[in-house]
Structure formats: C-alpha cells, structure tokens
Amino acid sequence: MSWGTVSIGRMTLRETVTAEESVHATTGERTVRLAGQESAPPLTEDQLLDRHAGLLGLHGALVQATFTDKSSLDGFYGVTDASAQLVDHQGEMQACTWTLSLRRIGSLGEADLESRLTGIRRANDFALSGESWHAPAIGHQAYYTGSSVASSMTRSTADGTITVYRSLAAGANPRWACPPASYLLGRARFISGSLEKTGTNQPLPTTGWELSNGLVRVTPGGSGTIVVAAWGGSAWETKNWSISDGTTITAWDGLSLLRNDVEHVIVRLVREQGPGEAGRIVLDLGLRRGSRFVEGYLQRSASATLSAFLTASETTTNNAASGYVVATSNDADGNRYTAGSARSFTNHANGGVSKAAVTALDFYLGVVFNGGSAVSGDAATDLRNQYIGALPEVTAGVRR
Structure with a gap:
C-alpha cells in the first residue's frame, strides 16, 4: 500500500486513513x-525537524488543503490547533507524531479570499500619493x-504569469477566488538549507538562505553583500548590493523571520555595531x-x-530629488537597476541610496525589467510609486 499526501499551506505530509469531521453545536462551524x-x-x-517546526508554525494560519485520497475535503481552512511530538530512538529512528485541528472555510465554489489592505501609504518627503496595488x-x-x-498588468514569474491590479480605490479590500491547488503559485517564500520554511519560530543560519516571490x-x-536577482524568463539575473553604516558591513551575526505569509515575507539580519560600541545594526528585508x-x-x-549601494558601480541617472535613482543604460541582461526611499537621500557614488547622520533608512532595491522598453507598471517611476503606495495586507477566508 502506498500512502497519499496532504498539502497544507507550504507543507506536504503523509495522508493517513482517517480525517475526523465534526460540527460545532452552537456555531455550526465544520471542523x-x-x-x-x-x-x-x-x-x-x-x-x-523542519516538518516538526513547520507543523507548529501552522497555528493560526489561513491555509489551503488538498488531499490525494480524500479530495472531497479540498478547500481553505483556518488552523485552530497544532501539536507535534518529536521522538528520538537513540539515533536509529526519529519520528514526529502530529495533529492539526482545522476550521473549514469552504471549497472553491463556497469561499472567497479577502485581501484586507489596511493602514496608510508611506509618508514621504516628495509629496507623492503613490499607487495602491495588489497581486x-x-x-x-x-x-x-x-x-x-x-x-x-501581468508579470512573468518563475511560477507562471501573475496579474497585478493597479490604482485600487481607497479603502478597497479585494475579494477573489482560487483553486486550492493554485494558491501557492506566485507566493512569497523563504528557503533555508533547501527547505521552504513555515512559520517564524525556528533557528536559521545566516548563510544558505533565499527570499523569493x-x-x-x-x-x-x-562578504556581507545582498544579491538581488530578477527573473528573466529562463534564468535569474543578479546584482550585488552592499550595506554600510559608514563602514561596509562584511558579515551578519544573526537571521530571523519576522513575517512568513504567502502574500508577504520579512526577514531580519543583525550585526553587532563594532568593537567598543554598544548596540547593533538591524536590516529588515521584505518581499511581497x-x-x-x-x-x-x-x-x-x-x-x-x-547606505545601500551597488557593489560594482554603474552610471546612474540621479533622480534622488524625486525619490529614486535608476541606471542610465540597460545592462547585459537588458534591464536597469533602480533604488529609492520615501525620505530624502543622496545618490551613492556607486548607485544607490545614502543618508548622513541618521539612525534609520528605508529603501527599495529593484529592477526595471526590459530597461528602456519597460511596459507601463514596470518603469522606474511606476516602481517608486508602488513602493510609496504599498499597503499592509492580511488575507482572510470568507464564505460567499
């Protein structure tokens, strides 16, 4: 007998024979x-060990679930309880026995996903209203x-073609449907040691990781650099970026996950400030x-x-007074780097963002895909406006 699988969120587990269903006597909720x-x-x-930590990380999450054998249960769920018992038989065999309690939201025809775009657009020094968008x-x-x-508009990703909706009305909370099997396509994800992580509470090394959408x-x-790559249709096209607090940072001491949802992942890198100095340097990187x-x-x-700047300098068109800088010419891949900030800054000599006498710097690092021939929505000013206008997003499952 071969076992089927059940995919829950980012995890694929062995599907067992029994799935216990019940209906709450008061609320009528199906679990x-x-x-x-x-x-x-x-x-x-x-x-x-990754699955053990990931199972616990599912608690409180909205997830899709698809089953090999019990496909009638395919749909969207809220994880209300998660437990995992780790047993080590003196190194000969290890096991993780787990249970999950799921509140059923519904199948493709029963449920919508509501993207709750809350908060305000970024305050900025350039009198920009930004552009509210959602993917x-x-x-x-x-x-x-x-x-x-x-x-x-559409963008070609390593997962397929994703649609980006632009110029959303103020206060819009989009609703959309999705086949459960497609829900992870185009997701933001964090991978460490070749394993995609679920949840935020697990130890992570500062090497061998990947943040991608x-x-x-x-x-x-x-030497402490950050490599930002753009998907070119068949391969990743890279740029190396350096981070500096007056002295270029050559290594990071710690890494943690602050947020790990399919719509948005945020990681934190930490570095001690230096010999004889109290405090630390913290770099948060987020990808939607x-x-x-x-x-x-x-x-x-x-x-x-x-500062956040290109490790290898490029000729740059300096539009810092308008909130961004961009490469003057296309690179060998036909693209142009771009960077910017919501607050006033100066262009770094290598190309990038720099600001003196501050304790914090916000910035973005991106690519103008197809450079001088970029389509509407991918031009340097469009990306700047999307950075200013990006809203916090939380996804909820709702019955139709």
Whole structure:
C-alpha cells in the first residue's frame, strides 16, 4: 500500500486513513481533525525537524488543503490547533507524531479570499500619493473590488504569469477566488538549507538562505553583500548590493523571520555595531507577492551615514530629488537597476541610496525589467510609486 499526501499551506505530509469531521453545536462551524506521523528514515533528520517546526508554525494560519485520497475535503481552512511530538530512538529512528485541528472555510465554489489592505501609504518627503496595488495568487478567479474596477498588468514569474491590479480605490479590500491547488503559485517564500520554511519560530543560519516571490530573489552574497536577482524568463539575473553604516558591513551575526505569509515575507539580519560600541545594526528585508522590488529598513543604535549601494558601480541617472535613482543604460541582461526611499537621500557614488547622520533608512532595491522598453507598471517611476503606495495586507477566508 502506498500512502497519499496532504498539502497544507507550504507543507506536504503523509495522508493517513482517517480525517475526523465534526460540527460545532452552537456555531455550526465544520471542523476537521487530522493526525499523522513523519519519520526519519525515509526523511533526513533535517527534513523531519523542519516538518516538526513547520507543523507548529501552522497555528493560526489561513491555509489551503488538498488531499490525494480524500479530495472531497479540498478547500481553505483556518488552523485552530497544532501539536507535534518529536521522538528520538537513540539515533536509529526519529519520528514526529502530529495533529492539526482545522476550521473549514469552504471549497472553491463556497469561499472567497479577502485581501484586507489596511493602514496608510508611506509618508514621504516628495509629496507623492503613490499607487495602491495588489497581486493575488496565480490562477485566481473572479477578482472583485466593488464598483470601482482596477486596471491590471501581468508579470512573468518563475511560477507562471501573475496579474497585478493597479490604482485600487481607497479603502478597497479585494475579494477573489482560487483553486486550492493554485494558491501557492506566485507566493512569497523563504528557503533555508533547501527547505521552504513555515512559520517564524525556528533557528536559521545566516548563510544558505533565499527570499523569493518568483520575480525577485534575494540571497546572501560574499562578504556581507545582498544579491538581488530578477527573473528573466529562463534564468535569474543578479546584482550585488552592499550595506554600510559608514563602514561596509562584511558579515551578519544573526537571521530571523519576522513575517512568513504567502502574500508577504520579512526577514531580519543583525550585526553587532563594532568593537567598543554598544548596540547593533538591524536590516529588515521584505518581499511581497507580485512585487519587482525588495523593501529594506536599515537601523543603527547611534546615528551614522547609512547606505545601500551597488557593489560594482554603474552610471546612474540621479533622480534622488524625486525619490529614486535608476541606471542610465540597460545592462547585459537588458534591464536597469533602480533604488529609492520615501525620505530624502543622496545618490551613492556607486548607485544607490545614502543618508548622513541618521539612525534609520528605508529603501527599495529593484529592477526595471526590459530597461528602456519597460511596459507601463514596470518603469522606474511606476516602481517608486508602488513602493510609496504599498499597503499592509492580511488575507482572510470568507464564505460567499
């Protein structure tokens, strides 16, 4: 007998025979309780420990679930309870016995996903109103923003073609449907040691990681650099960026996950300030589903000149007075780098963002895909406006 699989969120687990369903006597909510076991072997120890941590990380999440054998249960769920027991038989065999309690939201025909775009656009020094935009999962259906219809464009990702909706009306909370099997396409994701992580509470090394949404990929480079790559249709096209607090940072001491949702992932890198100095340097990097740029926030305990700049200099058109800089000419891949900030800054000599005598610097690093021939929505000013106008997003499952 071969076991099927159940995919829950980012995780794929062995599907067991039983799924226990019940209906709450007061609320009428339908729930499903799943139980199973993962073991090493056949998994490696790292894979087993990752699944153990990931199962616990599912608690409170909105997830899609698809089953090999019990496909009638395919749909969207809220994870109300998660437990995982790790057993080590003196190194000969390890096992993780788990249970999940799921509140059923509904199948494709029963449920919508509501993207709650809350908060305000970024305050800025350039009198910019920005552009409110949103990118649901690849394969979504029936996108609805009320009486005001948003314009749209498409971008080619490593997962397929994603639709980006532009110029959303103020206060819009888009609703859309999605086949559960398509929900992860185009997602923001964090990978460490070749394993995609679920949740935020697990130890992470400062090397061997990847932050990606299929359009942009961020990885650690040598000597503390950050490698930002753009998907070119068949391969990743890279630029190396350096981070400085007056002295270029050559290594990072710690890495953690602040947020890990399919619509938005944020990681934090930490570096001690230096010999004889109290405090630390903190760099947060965030990537949204459908975005062509990574967002950064650099902080230091004491004021200094903070910078994010190209490791290898490029000729730059300096539009810092308007909130962005951009390469003057296309590179060998036919693209142009771009960077900017919501606050006043100066162009770094190599190309990038720099500001003196501050304790914090917000910035974005991105690519103008197809350079001088970029389509509307991908030009340097469009990306600047999308950075200013990006709103916090939380996805909720709602019955139709």
